[in-house]
Amino acid sequence: MPKLGMEPIRREALVQATIAEIGDAGSLDVTVSRIARRAGVSAALAHHYFGGKEQIFLAAMRHILAQYGAGVRLALAGARTPRARLDAVIAAGFSPENFDEATIGAWLNFYVQARVVPEAGRLLRVYQRRLRSNLVHDLRPLVGDAAPDVAETLAALIDGIYIRAALGEGLPDGAAATARVARVLDRLLETGE
Amino acid sequence: MPKLGMEPIRREALVQATIAEIGDAGSLDVTVSRIARRAGVSAALAHHYFGGKEQIFLAAMRHILAQYGAGVRLALAGARTPRARLDAVIAAGFSPENFDEATIGAWLNFYVQARVVPEAGRLLRVYQRRLRSNLVHDLRPLVGDAAPDVAETLAALIDGIYIRAALGEGLPDGAAATARVARVLDRLLETGE
Amino acid sequence: MPKLGMEPIRREALVQATIAEIGDAGSLDVTVSRIARRAGVSAALAHHYFGGKEQIFLAAMRHILAQYGAGVRLALAGARTPRARLDAVIAAGFSPENFDEATIGAWLNFYVQARVVPEAGRLLRVYQRRLRSNLVHDLRPLVGDAAPDVAETLAALIDGIYIRAALGEGLPDGAAATARVARVLDRLLETGE
Amino acid sequence: MPKLGMEPIRREALVQATIAEIGDAGSLDVTVSRIARRAGVSAALAHHYFGGKEQIFLAAMRHILAQYGAGVRLALAGARTPRARLDAVIAAGFSPENFDEATIGAWLNFYVQARVVPEAGRLLRVYQRRLRSNLVHDLRPLVGDAAPDVAETLAALIDGIYIRAALGEGLPDGAAATARVARVLDRLLETGE
DNA sequence: AATGAATGAGGATTCATTCAT
DNA sequence: GATGAATGAATCCTCATTCAT
Numbered sequence: 001m002p003k004l005g006m007e008p009i010r011r012e013a014l015v016q017a018t019i020a021e022i023g024d025a026g027s028l029d030v031t032v033s034r035i036a037r038r039a040g041v042s043a044a045l046a047h048h049y050f051g052g053k054e055q056i057f058l059a060a061m062r063h064i065l066a067q068y069g070a071g072v073r074l075a076l077a078g079a080r081t082p083r084a085r086l087d088a089v090i091a092a093g094f095s096p097e098n099f100d101e102a103t104i105g106a107w108l109n110f111y112v113q114a115r116v117v118p119e120a121g122r123l124l125r126v127y128q129r130r131l132r133s134n135l136v137h138d139l140r141p142l143v144g145d146a147a148p149d150v151a152e153t154l155a156a157l158i159d160g161i162y163i164r165a166a167l168g169e170g171l172p173d174g175a176a177a178t179a180r181v182a183r184v185l186d187r188l189l190e191t192g193e
Numbered sequence: 194m195p196k197l198g199m200e201p202i203r204r205e206a207l208v209q210a211t212i213a214e215i216g217d218a219g220s221l222d223v224t225v226s227r228i229a230r231r232a233g234v235s236a237a238l239a240h241h242y243f244g245g246k247e248q249i250f251l252a253a254m255r256h257i258l259a260q261y262g263a264g265v266r267l268a269l270a271g272a273r274t275p276r277a278r279l280d281a282v283i284a285a286g287f288s289p290e291n292f293d294e295a296t297i298g299a300w301l302n303f304y305v306q307a308r309v310v311p312e313a314g315r316l317l318r319v320y321q322r323r324l325r326s327n328l329v330h331d332l333r334p335l336v337g338d339a340a341p342d343v344a345e346t347l348a349a350l351i352d353g354i355y356i357r358a359a360l361g362e363g364l365p366d367g368a369a370a371t372a373r374v375a376r377v378l379d380r381l382l383e384t385g386e
Numbered sequence: 387m388p389k390l391g392m393e394p395i396r397r398e399a400l401v402q403a404t405i406a407e408i409g410d411a412g413s414l415d416v417t418v419s420r421i422a423r424r425a426g427v428s429a430a431l432a433h434h435y436f437g438g439k440e441q442i443f444l445a446a447m448r449h450i451l452a453q454y455g456a457g458v459r460l461a462l463a464g465a466r467t468p469r470a471r472l473d474a475v476i477a478a479g480f481s482p483e484n485f486d487e488a489t490i491g492a493w494l495n496f497y498v499q500a501r502v503v504p505e506a507g508r509l510l511r512v513y514q515r516r517l518r519s520n521l522v523h524d525l526r527p528l529v530g531d532a533a534p535d536v537a538e539t540l541a542a543l544i545d546g547i548y549i550r551a552a553l554g555e556g557l558p559d560g561a562a563a564t565a566r567v568a569r570v571l572d573r574l575l576e577t578g579e
Numbered sequence: 580m581p582k583l584g585m586e587p588i589r590r591e592a593l594v595q596a597t598i599a600e601i602g603d604a605g606s607l608d609v610t611v612s613r614i615a616r617r618a619g620v621s622a623a624l625a626h627h628y629f630g631g632k633e634q635i636f637l638a639a640m641r642h643i644l645a646q647y648g649a650g651v652r653l654a655l656a657g658a659r660t661p662r663a664r665l666d667a668v669i670a671a672g673f674s675p676e677n678f679d680e681a682t683i684g685a686w687l688n689f690y691v692q693a694r695v696v697p698e699a700g701r702l703l704r705v706y707q708r709r710l711r712s713n714l715v716h717d718l719r720p721l722v723g724d725a726a727p728d729v730a731e732t733l734a735a736l737i738d739g740i741y742i743r744a745a746l747g748e749g750l751p752d753g754a755a756a757t758a759r760v761a762r763v764l765d766r767l768l769e770t771g772e
Numbered sequence: 773a774a775t776g777a778a779t780g781a782g783g784a785t786t787c788a789t790t791c792a793t
Numbered sequence: 794g795a796t797g798a799a800t801g802a803a804t805c806c807t808c809a810t811t812c813a814t
Contacts (some may be wrong), residue, residue, distance in 0.1 A: 539759060
């Protein structure tokens, strides 16, 4: 039965199962066994591929961050003006594939993981740095030296909306979330904050 | 050694130990034993008083929320104008006793807990409702019907700053956090968004 | 509040609570705390009076056996012929105060206890010896040397009916139980087995 | 060391160890650890295969009842007349493999378990129903409508002898037990009770 | 490549029992 | 006499992880 080239397929399945399982559980209290069963493989295989539970979680984080990154890149490709690019970056975070139940739940838990596992912290910081750098880059032409500060505000607002979505309160849909952030951006741009 | 009336003292000690332990660990992966040892009692006593680990966590949440609530009430007592009251509410969340390492860490984890334990979700929602209602009440005279929307934006921003503080990134000090939110509020008020 | 002469009252209450608790639980898996609470005293007091859990169980056994013994003695007092005395002994075991749910349940569990705690075994054996001796004494005039054997059969039958009552199967009422044993006795007497 | 197809072997070993352990202890107060050690495996494996302590006990009950049932079936296979079948049923219960120390001890404790765990009660009731039905079936030709009543008496007598054997008093050997029941059956048949 | 078998380590929880008041 | 306070010891159970096949 073991086929050639199964590894990438299995890894992908395990990563997806991990995210789904975390989403279902609402926490990182998920067992490797459950993840493996959901992916249709044995727990031993999960270990074989990833080396350990922590690595499985990290792979899931990487997957989510990569997916987010790809979304941003895609959105940026079609944007011409700084403002259009800003809107693109903001919208990307709330696009359907990043803003669904399971992903949001996983995201919240990765914040926790980032406080515990150094490598997880590194991953999350890379994402944040990239987000901020994207924002700053396009804010600079609009607000000048206030860019870093405005960027931080926007980033915090985005994270806050995410976190509130994780609680089931607040907006369940990405369009409204995007609109909210965009509106704040409007105000901050009006006077150059 | 056994004195009378020890119960409230032990409970308080255990709650403090729980928050500190969660803060240290960065996650809810703390054992009752460690909490108890930190509080200077046996694990059995912790169970005796609270009934179980989950209840201990809930007690810690209640403590943190109550402390926050008291801070808000205190701050509101000295504020006269709507804007002053808004600033008071915002500042209360970032006051030193609410915005220290351990409390922030515990807070983040309570967000997770809220997704898993219904009672925890209820507690957090009560806090959010109260915060929103405070904000809406004082925004109404300033922005009219936009009040709920502005309130939601402010609440999300506050939560976002909290979460980022939990990651060790962003502002470590409450004054700056307060200032950031206040500045956004300024902009939002200017045009009555 | 402590009154003089409370001890016998408390002991009695604790013994009754023990039997009731065992009856409710269906097993000896009852805690001293529960027993004490049911008796309206603290667990510490139960220990103070009895010395330990095992002693509490033994006291309950003694109580049940004593109650049974008293019933037998009372029944024998009014019986004149050997057969009447046999019937009296049989009926005593199935009288309402010995054949209620809780007592039957406790009884079954004391059989278990008898295999574990030597003193419990001794108590049960004393009861059995007395029952057998009563039966033999009155069977002798009726069946001669077969008396010990017939007695053993009757005793086993009585125990069997008890045990089956404990399971909720078979007869729930003492009159029928008595009749059953009496009928068997009739047959055994007919030919002097 | 891990071979394939170990599961049934381990299960069997654990069940045997459970019966032996209960027999030794004289009660259900045996730990999973001790059972597992006796079976030569870890406690974790016992849980892995059975799911929990209660299930282990149930498996042991099922084993004992199945063994008893097999013995009855075997004995019935060689019996031609109703009376021979009755004797076979009676003797089966007291055959060496059903009437040894450990099994008797376990049996008594299963009576207790039956009062506490519904599934255990169901198992025991199935056995009792089957025994009664066997007896009634073969008593009918001999005593007509009195069959159910005589069957109940015999069943109670059998249980009673069992229980007394559990106490270490009375007959330690099955032959005598069988003879005792057979003799009572003789008497009950003489007049058709 | 993949898995069933197996376990060590650890944690929540329960409870009888002790003791100072 | 009576109890709240407190704990050590035990036990069930879970789970990540390893290993031979």
